[in-house]
Amino acid sequence: MEKRSAIVVLTGAGISAESGVPTFRGPGGLWEGHRVEEVCTPQALGADPALVHRFYDLRRAALLDVVPNPAHEALARLDREWRGELLIVTQNVDDLHERAGARRLLHMHGELRSALCAACGARMPHPGPLPPGSRCPGCGAAALRPDIVFFGEFPYAMERIEAALAACDLFVSIGTSGAVYPAAGFVAKAAAYGARTLELNLEPSAGSRRFDETRLGPASRLVPEWVEALLQSTQSSPMSR
Numbered sequence: 001m002e003k004r005s006a007i008v009v010l011t012g013a014g015i016s017a018e019s020g021v022p023t024f025r026g027p028g029g030l031w032e033g034h035r036v037e038e039v040c041t042p043q044a045l046g047a048d049p050a051l052v053h054r055f056y057d058l059r060r061a062a063l064l065d066v067v068p069n070p071a072h073e074a075l076a077r078l079d080r081e082w083r084g085e086l087l088i089v090t091q092n093v094d095d096l097h098e099r100a101g102a103r104r105l106l107h108m109h110g111e112l113r114s115a116l117c118a119a120c121g122a123r124m125p126h127p128g129p130l131p132p133g134s135r136c137p138g139c140g141a142a143a144l145r146p147d148i149v150f151f152g153e154f155p156y157a158m159e160r161i162e163a164a165l166a167a168c169d170l171f172v173s174i175g176t177s178g179a180v181y182p183a184a185g186f187v188a189k190a191a192a193y194g195a196r197t198l199e200l201n202l203e204p205s206a207g208s209r210r211f212d213e214t215r216l217g218p219a220s221r222l223v224p225e226w227v228e229a230l231l232q233s234t235q236s237s238p239m240s241r
């Protein structure tokens with residue numbers, strides 16, 4: 001097998017927007033009058049668990065009404081056909097990447113269709129509603145919560161992500177505003193290790209100036225175009241694509 005380069009792809013809410021999953025910072029950024037940054041916190045979970053659980057129950061149920069779009073499908077194709085290293089890191093808590101078929105995928109902010117036991121730390125698939133006080137099937141504590149990394153909590157798998165960023169030749173950021181750390185810092189980290197950096201976004205983001213190149217447009221067009229060009233020229237480095 002010829003040598004292929006290593007790629008890290010970071011995705012944000014923008015890649016799912018055309019599937020009908022709302023972003024945080026676009027229109028509709030408020031939920032029942034609350035800023036989402038105020039609902040998705042450990043403090044809110046402690047103060048008003050019913051509110052926080054209802055927020056996530058509604059989002060989990062809404063997944064049944066959406067399907068992957070051509071951007072998710074293009075990344076799944078990249079996963080199938082790219083013979084070099086690949087890690088797709090998503091900030092999204094929806095399941096559209098895996099429903100499109102992506103496997104080399106990591107949810108750094110957790111998953112809507114998963115529950116976390118606050119007592120023993122177990123994570124488990126949980127596709128339905130999650131009432132406050134639900135019991136963990138493992139330890140029995142009434143401590144199940146949405147398996148979501150709240151604002152102020154530490155994202156999942158950071159060691160693995162940092163290692164991939166240090167080893168990649170190309171870092172591609174898709175549909176993310178560059179406002180939420182640590183993900184917003186990935187571009188600087190990858191660049192410091194020598195990777196070329198590419199942003200695909202609807203509009204320039206807070207971090208656009210940190211990228212070698214920014215392409216503007218809807219993810220459903222930009223991502224399939226980028227993947228097609230990359231796979232077409234397997235003989236050369238992805239850095240020129």
Ligand code: NAD
Pocket residue numbers: 011012013014015016017018021022023024025026091092093094109174175176177178179180200201202203204205217218219220
């Ligand atoms: P964000 O809402 O802050 O920013 C969305 C970005 O996507 C913007 O830069 C916008 O220009 C871009 N965008 C919008 N429509 C697009 C399109 N059609 N094509 C390409 N780009 C488009 O989202 P974020 O940066 O991901 O950060 C917010 C946090 O919210 C993340 O932690 C994420 O976990 C969470 N979130 C997740 C979901 C989801 O799971 N689908 C939805 C909303 C928020």
